[in-house]
Amino acid sequence: MNKESKNIPDHVGIIMDGNGRWATKRGLSRSLGHLEGSKTLEKTGIHILKKGVKILSVFAFSTENFKRSEEEVTYLMNLFIDMFTKKCKEFKKNNVKVIFSGRKSPLRSDVLDAMDKLVEDTKNNTKGILNICLNYGGQEELIDASKKIAIDYQNGKLDLDTLNKESFAKYLYNDLPPIDLLIRTSGEYRISNFMLYQMAYSEMTFPDTLFPDFTPKEFDIALEEYQKRNRRFGGV
Numbered sequence: 001m002n003k004e005s006k007n008i009p010d011h012v013g014i015i016m017d018g019n020g021r022w023a024t025k026r027g028l029s030r031s032l033g034h035l036e037g038s039k040t041l042e043k044t045g046i047h048i049l050k051k052g053v054k055i056l057s058v059f060a061f062s063t064e065n066f067k068r069s070e071e072e073v074t075y076l077m078n079l080f081i082d083m084f085t086k087k088c089k090e091f092k093k094n095n096v097k098v099i100f101s102g103r104k105s106p107l108r109s110d111v112l113d114a115m116d117k118l119v120e121d122t123k124n125n126t127k128g129i130l131n132i133c134l135n136y137g138g139q140e141e142l143i144d145a146s147k148k149i150a151i152d153y154q155n156g157k158l159d160l161d162t163l164n165k166e167s168f169a170k171y172l173y174n175d176l177p178p179i180d181l182l183i184r185t186s187g188e189y190r191i192s193n194f195m196l197y198q199m200a201y202s203e204m205t206f207p208d209t210l211f212p213d214f215t216p217k218e219f220d221i222a223l224e225e226y227q228k229r230n231r232r233f234g235g236v
């Protein structure tokens with residue numbers, strides 16, 4: 001095994017941005033950009049997990065995305081149902097466990113049912129985890145964790161002196177290791193409320209590619225860049 005293939009990040013995050021611009025550039029509706037983006041996720045997601053990445057967290061829909069037109073939000077929700085019931089076959093076939101991060105409310109019950117079914121169908125899979133952040137906000141995750149902590153404290157289930165980085169993480173939507181590599185497509189240089197707690201020391205790359213055009217090859221380029229970085233975590 002060469003040096004490159006050993007230094008694989010355990011946890012990769014992708015802010016899948018640029019679907020709307022991809023479609024608009026082609027004179028298509030934004031919705032068709034989302035459809036194309038969903039195909040990209042399937043192709044590149046499998047590739048990334050096959051590379052040895054243990055957890056892939058993807059930003060599918062932010063709490064703020066509810067500000068979009070009703071037409072776009074409805075299209076996205078229906079696309080999620082379609083993906084979770086049919087198109088996630090590839091993830092199932094490849095032994096990938098699917099989990100979700102985010103708030104349930106105000107998601108539609110048919111969306112929640114499709115999410116629950118996919119989680120149930122893949123819960124015993126062992127070749128990597130796909131964490132889909134849907135109706136997800138990083139600040140919301142910290143607020144929700146703080147509320148759970150307050151309740152446990154009130155009920156005498158938590159000794160505040162024991163609270164540390166590891167035990168705090170157990171109150172998040174999912175207890176996941178830190179994100180090692182974060183990729184945001186579409187040339188925007190911001191985090192947009194993605195996994196704030198998990199990204200404290202992430203390496204980041206910002207390819208210009210719009211998400212529907214993102215390919216396994218482009219992931220490999222980001223990975224190579226990651227492998228060249230000198231992670232210091234505050235040390236020297």
Ligand code: IPE
Binds near residue numbers: 019021022062186
């Ligand atoms: C990302 O693509 C997908 C979602 C936010 C659901 P966008 O829809 O944000 O695409 P742009 O940024 O408008 O091009």
Ligand code: IPE
Binds near residue numbers: 015018062
């Ligand atoms: C972030 O993209 C959310 C997702 C990719 C799901 P946005 O397009 O919503 O972010 P901003 O508005 O450009 O910051």
Ligand code: MG
Binds near residue numbers: 017018019
């Ligand atoms: Mg965007």
